[in-house]
Each structure stands twice: as structure tokens, then as C-alpha cells.
Amino acid sequence: METPDHKLIRQAQSGNRSALNQLFGQWYPRVYNMAFRYFHDEDLAADVSQQTFVAIQKSLPQLRDPQAFKSWLFRTAINCCHTLARRRHRHQASMEVISLxxxxxxxxxxxxxxxxxxxxxxxxxxxxxxxxxxxxxxxxxxxxxxxxxxxxxxxxxxxxxxxxxxxxxxxxxxxxxxxxxxxxxxxxx
Amino acid sequence: MNNVDRQAQMMDYLYGEMTDQDRREYELWLDQNPSVRQEIEEMQTSRQWLADVETVQPSPLLVELKPQTGISRAWLYRAGAAAAVLLALWMFNFQIRTDQGGVILSFGNPVLQQPQPVEETDAIPAAVWEKFLAEHQQKLEQQLLSMDSSWQNRMVAMQKENKHQWQLITNNQAHQVAQVKKEFTEQELPRLAGLMQQLQIEQQEELQLLLVEFWNTWQETRQTDLEHIDFQMTNLYEDVERNQQASEARVVNYIQNVAGR
Structure with missing residues (x-):
């Protein structure tokens, strides 16, 4: 049975901009918070969210099963976290650990x-x-x-x-x- | 139970991902293993700490989903290039003058007329020079401001003009689409309907012809088959009759032989 979420995904896939906005609005705080907890940095969290949703927007039409959306979204977000973390480690020799x-x-x-x-x-x-x-x-x-x-x-x-x-x-x-x-x-x- | 299984079971228990039956059994097992129970309690403490992390309000999503509006990038480039050219002209003191009925375009410093010999005077005081320079600077600044303002006005005007042109194009397109639709509805549709009707009639006639042909063929075949069956039946009847006669003759012959003995 198709849930309202799945319907929204289908509409977004078919190019409905309003549905896409709604879908992103729904998931954006969760992705942002996940990235924030991962990095403890609001700017990086915003970067991850941005990259994640850009990637999602680009590849959404190729998603076959709307049920897989959640996993796909988090996989994309976590991959963005990994990429950013690697880039950050390259440029930053040591983490800020003063508070710890x-x-x-x-x-x-x-x-x-x-x-x-x-x-x-x-x-x-x-x-x-x-x-x-x-x-x-x-x-x-x-x-x-x-x-x-x-x-x-x-x-x-x-x-x-x-x-x-x-x-x-x-x-x-x-x-x-x-x-x-x-x-x-x-x-x- | 190996270490990984033990950890997995512990996590299932801690996060409530066990069936009731498994949970009961595990709790009984924990009663006999207080060290594991202690470990689980420690994990629970870690979870309580983690639960203390606040949820943050994200800044607005910056993914651009709305269609672009306003001045297009191409027009901005054009405006920038035009501004650069004008700035360059201003810097090189570009001038357009009319002289004796003709137009003169010039760069660089204007040709100064031979200065009239002046009488030697005392040196101009510094204050006068400063005042003169300040006035000159102010004048230049005003000119720059005026240019800037003029450019802004022109940009706005260009934007308006573009918008207007775009509106005209859009209206024109809509009008053309409506015209095509009208022409199609009034002219093409009846013609197509006529064609369809004619095609339908032709198909019906063709079908009727096919049916008649089929009926005739079937009738002929049926007649042939009936004749064939009749012929076969006649042959069969004759065969039966012949066999019967032969059998009768054999029986009579047999009886005569027996009687003769």
C-alpha cells in the first residue's frame, strides 16, 4: 500500500517542485541534525545537508522503489559526512579537543x-x-x-x-x- | 557463544529489538551473569548521556529549487562589459566634439591652445591649491555618482524592457498556439473525420466482400465434401454387398461339401 510519503516521493520524481520542496523540508532537519552530531559543527552540518540534498535532487528520478528512499537518503548523507571528514582531516592536523x-x-x-x-x-x-x-x-x-x-x-x-x-x-x-x-x-x- | 554474538545479543536487549520470549530467557541468563548485567547498566548510562544532546534548528536549506527570476547571467555579463568599456573610455578621456560642421573623436589629453603669455605673478598660496583640488575632487565624485546612478537607471530600464519583450514573446507564442489550435479544430478535424468515415466504409465493404467470398468457398468445399462422402459410401456399400455375396457362396459351398460326405 502506498503511504503519503511514497506518494510525495513519486510526485517529486515526476518533477513536481512543490512536492520536492515538501519532501526536502520534511527530511532536512533530520539530515542536518545527524550531520551536526557527526561533526559537532553547524557549518559542516549545513554543508553535508546541502550536498546530500543536491545529490538527492539529481538522482531522485532514478530511484525505483520509494520505500528505499529513507535508506538511500541516509546512505547519501553518511557518504557526504565521510567525504567531508576525509577532506577536513587532510587540512586539519588535530581536532579541537580542548573541551574534552x-x-x-x-x-x-x-x-x-x-x-x-x-x-x-x-x-x-x-x-x-x-x-x-x-x-x-x-x-x-x-x-x-x-x-x-x-x-x-x-x-x-x-x-x-x-x-x-x-x-x-x-x-x-x-x-x-x-x-x-x-x-x-x-x-x- | 562467541564474543560478537554476545555483543549482538546485548545490543538487541539494550535497544528492545528482542522478542518477548528471547528477552525473558536473556533476563534469566543475566541473573546468573551479574558481570554482563553490570556491563549493560553501564551502556545504559552512556545512552542517557547521549540522550542529553539537544536537537539543533537547522539554517534554511539552500538548495535552489525555485525557477530563476530577475536578470539573467548573460545580461549581467553584457552590462558588466559595457560598464568596463565606458570606464576605459572615461579613463582615456574619450571625447566627442563638433568642430566646423564635423565630429571629432579624441583620446588622451585635449589639445590645448597655445597659452597666452601671462605676466609673472607671485606663487599661488597652498590653501588656494587645496581648495581648488578639493573642489575638483568633489566635482569628479559627483560625476562618478551621477554615472553610477545613470547606469543603475539604465540597468533597471533594460531589465524592464527585457521583461516587457519577454511578455510580448510569451503572449505572441500563446496567440500562435491558440491560432494553430483553432485552425486545427475548424479545418483539419472535419477533414480527418471525413477521412476516417471513408476509411470505415471501405473497410466495411472489404469485409463484406471477404465474407461473401468465404461463404462461397465454404459452400463449394461443402459440396465437394458431400459428393466425396457419397462416393465413398456407395463404394463401401458395394464392397459390403460383394463381401456378403462371397460369404454366402462360401457357406453354401461348405454345406454342400459337408452334405456330400
């Missing part, structure tokens, strides 16, 4: 004052520290709520590999955040 330096000598109490924004910033900075393949799985699972099967399809990996990467990613995150003394007791007062 372990502060073992400082007392615990200052963290009690961290507000939600600050915690968000630290967690995003920690995300930048874990390997790319673990980060992308965390972003897709935690923030996009995709099933393991869908992530495996997007990344063209086995489900078990995806789960394994997520497992190590979560462990790495815990280690990093503990180094920053971002304890859950302090976070959820």
Missing part, C-alpha cells in the same frame, strides 16, 4: 553547575573523539532511531558488525565521559 581534556586535578563540584547545553556540548565533543565507524552507528541508532537492519543496509555491513561497532562505541563514550568526570549522578540531579 581530562580535568583530574579539578574538584568535582563545578560540573554540578553544568546546564543542559553544556552537557550537550561535552557529549558531542566526546562523540568526535571516538572512531568514525562507531560514531556513525551511534548517531543513526541513538538519534535517528533506525533499526539494526536498516543501519546495516545503509552502511552495507552485517547486522552483527553494526551491533559490535555500537557496543564498542558506547563503551568508548563511557570511558571518555568518565575521564571528564561527567558522572550520571551529576548529570541527572
Amino acid at each position: 581534556q581530562p580535568k583530574r586535578d579539578q574538584p568535582v563540584t563545578p560540573y554540578q553547575e553544568l546546564d543542559r547545553k553544556e552537557r550537550s556540548r561535552i557529549v558531542l565533543a566526546a562523540l568526535q573523539e571516538i572512531p568514525e565507524e562507531q560514531r556513525e552507528v551511534i548517531v543513526m541508532k541513538e538519534y535517528e532511531g533506525l533499526k539494526f537492519r536498516e543501519i546495516a543496509e545503509i552502511l552495507q555491513l552485517s547486522e552483527n558488525t553494526v551491533k559490535s561497532r555500537l557496543y564498542y562505541g558506547l563503551k568508548a563514550m563511557r570511558k571518555l565521559l568518565e575521564d571528564c568526570r561527567l558522572h550520571k549522578d551529576l548529570l541527572y540531579e
